Amino acid sequence: MKGFMPENNNCDCETQGFPLIGDQFPEISIHSTHGRLNLPEDLKGHWTVLFSHPADFTPVCTTEFVSFAKHAKDFKEINTQLIGLSIDQVFSHLKWTEWIKEKLDVEIPFPIIADSTGRMGKQLGMIHEKAGSDTVRAVFIMDPEAKIRLILYYPQEIGRNMKEILRAVKALQLSAKEKAAVPANWPENELVGDHVIVPPANTEAEAAKRRGKKDCYDWWLCHREMSK
Ligand code: BEZ
Numbered sequence: 001m002k003g004f005m006p007e008n009n010n011c012d013c014e015t016q017g018f019p020l021i022g023d024q025f026p027e028i029s030i031h032s033t034h035g036r037l038n039l040p041e042d043l044k045g046h047w048t049v050l051f052s053h054p055a056d057f058t059p060v061c062t063t064e065f066v067s068f069a070k071h072a073k074d075f076k077e078i079n080t081q082l083i084g085l086s087i088d089q090v091f092s093h094l095k096w097t098e099w100i101k102e103k104l105d106v107e108i109p110f111p112i113i114a115d116s117t118g119r120m121g122k123q124l125g126m127i128h129e130k131a132g133s134d135t136v137r138a139v140f141i142m143d144p145e146a147k148i149r150l151i152l153y154y155p156q157e158i159g160r161n162m163k164e165i166l167r168a169v170k171a172l173q174l175s176a177k178e179k180a181a182v183p184a185n186w187p188e189n190e191l192v193g194d195h196v197i198v199p200p201a202n203t204e205a206e207a208a209k210r211r212g213k214k215d216c217y218d219w220w221l222c223h224r225e226m227s228k
Contacts (some may be wrong), residue, residue: 005162025146028120032171033093034111037083040146041087047169048142050124051160052135056088056096063098064137065108071162072109079144080169082110086135087121090114131155141169143176146218195223 016063019026025040051068053061068082075082086093097108113120115135126138137154149172154160171182180196187194200220201207207219216222 018123019148021148021151023148025142025148026123028123030113030115030120031090032083032111032113033090033097033108035114037111040142043142043144043146045144047144047173048076048140048146049075049080049165049169050083050085050140050142051165052085052124052138054132054134054136054156055086056092057099060157061086062096062100062104064104064159065097066104067159067162068110069100069106069108071166073220074166075169078166078169078173080203084108084110084112085115085120085126086112087115087118087127087133095191128153140166141165141172143172169212174226180224183223191217192223195225198222198224 006017025043028037028039030037030039051064053064055061065084068084072082084093088096093112093114097112100106100108108221115121118133120136121135124138124140126135127133128136134156136156137158137160139150139152139154139160140148141150143149150168152160152165152168167186168197171186174180174186175182178196180198180206183192183197184190186196195215201210210216210219210222213222215224
């Protein structure tokens with residue numbers, strides 16, 4: 001989408017140290033609670049939320065896992081798979097998910113990567129030295145072509161907001177469909193409601209056309225309804 005999206009698809013991972021927004025997800029083969037995952041192949045064809053957590057059997061992480069599980073259906077409805085990750089061993093993941101099922105009656109329906117060497121976490125920039133040797137609460141959202149489209153980092157002491165992660169996937173999907181950007185707090189933005197933001201004018205003639213137009217606060221801030 002010209003005007004809003006980076007157009008370079010190549011991963012600069014080697015120079016910058018880890019992949020960033022716009023890069024292809026790197027090639028990684030790793031064990032999870034659902035067997036081996038071959039990335040990026042296993043990301044293709046659906047949107048993916050890959051999220052790391054600091055450690056199994058910890059309180060905030062448990063609240064996050066329960067919440068991801070309770071929202072799993074909402075993610076599935078928008079063609080989005082969930083994948084968890086921490087540097088714990090797979091048997092720890094298995095014992096923890098068993099505990100969650102037994103004590104909280106919540107089934108964890110998505111795979112959890114056992115990155116026991118920390119290699120994948122380091123490769124993706126999920127381990128932040130000053131925050132310790134565990135993975136932070138990172139979120140990577142990939143599109144169906146396995147391109148990284150959004151990255152979030154939360155510290156150990158703050159649990160993530162599933163509704164915001166769901167909103168972010170919906171907003172990315174909407175942005176692609178509408179070829180437009182999505183405003184703050186969408187779909188309840190204070191200036192434009194549930195409208196999308198049209199790409200900025202990039203010629204004098206286009207800017208002049210937009211001045212004074214309905215649905216334009218100025219030539220560089222125009223919005224429109226979503227298509228039906
Ligand atoms: C947690 O509550 O999720 C947590 C606590 C200590 C270390 C890491 C995570």
